[in-house]
Amino acid sequence: MNNVVFGNHSALRVRRAERDRIRRFYRDVLGCEVGREFDDKDDIRVGDDFWISFLYERGNAREVDEGVTYASEDALSDDDFLKAIFLELKADDVDEMRRKIVDFGVRVLEVPDPHLYFQAPGGQVFRLVGTTEDLSRYEG
Known part of the structure; x- marks a missing residue:
């Protein structure tokens, strides 16, 4: 029988208007590290090895996540x-x-x-x- 576990990456589609507040909360209140920052996406590390990607708008997320389309209107x-x-x-x-x-x-x-x-x-x-x-x- 195969077992599964939760991985260490997650993603949320959110409104761009929340970007500054999201960054301040995770960085300043929770003490998380803002990793990669792009026009349409932030990757934030929570703890030692858990990452949350915040997807802000339709875009191509540059080359890092090639082929992924984000749409905050779907949040x-x-x-x-x-x-x-x-x-x-x-x-x-x-x-x-x-x-x-x-x-x-x-x-x-x-x-x-x-x-x-x-x-x-x-x-x-x-x-x-x-x-x-x-x-x-x-x-x-």
Whole structure:
């Protein structure tokens, strides 16, 4: 039987108007590295080896992603992102990271769970947890 695992790359189609806010949030609040920057795409490294590409408009993404066509007009609305997927974001100091995230001005979601659920610039939803937290109650 074949097994699968999640890869270390993801991509989101987002509105170009969100570009500066996306960069500031991931770089300044979360401490991520903005890797490659193009007219229509940014690659941002989260942690040691996870990359999110933000696709801003129709374009050819230069030669790096040859043959790929991006269309931000195909991006989900912020409300639709709320229904799309929740991602888990881990932090060593959850209280400090929570403060930084909320102070940035993200949309905080009311979820019957003690964790912070929030919508980041660009629309994706995260749940903030501790790096050493026992999350086994969410499994199986």
